[in-house]
Amino acid sequence: MRRLNQLLCFMALFLSVTCTATDHPDNSLYDFFQQHDSVMLLIDPDTGTIEDANPAAEAFYGYNRETLLTLSIHSLNTLTPAQVAEEMQVATAQGRNYFVFRHVLADGAVRTVEVRSHPYRFDGKLRLLSVINDITPGRHADQALWHYQDRLEEIVDLQVQALQQEKANRQRLLFVAVLLQMLAIVVLIILSISLFRTQKERTNLLHQQEKTNRELRRLNEIMAHHFQEPARRLVSFAQRLYKKGLVEADQDVRVSVDFIHQQALRLSYLVRDIQRYLALDQADAASQHLHLSEVIAQQMREPELSERLKHVSVELNLAEDSLYFPKGYLQQILRILFDNSLNYACADSPLRIEVKSLKQPGHTLIQFIDNGCGVEPEYREQLFEMFSRIVNEADKASSTGTGMGLAVLRKMVEKKGGWVNVHDGMGTGLMIEFAIEDPTP
Secondary structure: OHHHHHHHHHHHHHHHHHHOOOOOHHHHHHHHHHHOOOEEEEEOOOOOEEEEEOHHHHHHHOOOHHHHOOOEHHHHEOOOHHHHHHHHHHHHHOOOOOEEEEEEOOOOOEEEEEEEEEEEEEOOEEEEEEEEEEOOOOOOOOHHHHHHHHHHHHHHHHHHHHHHHHHHHHHHHHHHHHHHHHHHHHHHHHHHHHHHHHHHHHHHHHHHHHHHHHHHHHHHHHHHHHHHHHHHHHHHHHHHHHHHOOOOOOHHHHHHHHHHHHHHHHHHHHHHHHHHHHHOOOOOOOOEEEEHHHHHHHHHOOHHHHHHOOOOEEEEEEOOOEEEEOHHHHHHHHHHHHHHHHHOOOOOOOOEEEEEEEEEOOEEEEEEEEOOOOOOHHHHHHHHOOOOOOOOHHHHHHOOOOOOHHHHHHHHHHHOOOOEEEEEOOOOOEEEEEEEEOOOO
8 A cells, every 4th residue: 555655646746747847847846745745855866965855754754844954865864875875786686666774853763764766857957856655663565675674683693693602612611611620620639649648658658767767776776785895895805815914925825816806896896887877867966166176186185096196297287177067077087087097008108197178169178188008099989888998808807997987977978968079199198078068147
């Protein structure tokens, strides 16, 4: 019915224009334009300016005629020029001679309108007579008029697809996050089990270490009493035989008593050195501020050592005299070094000993140098092994050395963060060099 009404409208307009073309075409057309109840606009096709509007257009758009004449068709249309051109292409493709736009009324309401425009000349100028039909209230039987709804549904479908895709992406991310969380939980469980086992092993090792320490303490006690005491008694009884003169008459008896006395002394020294070595694992000695020269002097005044040093040249070159070290450790180290030099002195030359100290970054270097028999370079590292004695068979038979002295020395020094080296000394002798850490500021 709407199309029929519009068709009749245009036919009447055409007949009116045709019939009055020779008399007063402009007045007849204008009367028809003004009196018809269809919404009509006269539009400049070049600029889109509204040249005239009938009362039906004023009522529809809500603007008076003066205001409408200041507007253009583009100001009423919600579409952009590009979208208008697109609509025209769609209409051409669908074989339509009308267009569907959305116009904005004066109150801001938007109406879907069907626009049919026809060109004609008025006062010698080409104009477009546009008849506008509001199709907003209902759905037209012709589905082509509702291509905007199809496009809207297409946009909605695209948005739904985008939302579904985003939802799928979130689900994948959630799945990956849950998977990573489960993996992290598994790793934590494995680490916890491993840590528990490690802790259990550590506890077992601590118990075993404690048991070993108890056994070592017990062994130390046994050595102090059960091993040391027989050796002392052998030495004591050998000395009694010497005093009574019972060994002078018989050479074989003297050789036997000498051997017993010597081996008893060696056994006593050996038990003493083993006790020292084992004691280093039992407790840590406290360091204190010392003067190296004073500790050396005290050691050299010891009765047993001073007697042996009577004919020995001892030279001190102490560039650094202040140390931070356990006094008991330093006394034992000096006694070990003096005993080594005395025990392995060369028979064909007087023994000379030089003690030097040098200040170096972070530690003090102490060098104990002699001109004794020395040791070949390839065997020097063995000097610090337990029970190692790099001497000839004759020396082994006569010396009371135990092979434990330098092992004890190294353990004392390393226990306090230092280190020990062996170098060439004076002549064929050795230089035992050890470092003592400076106290932490």
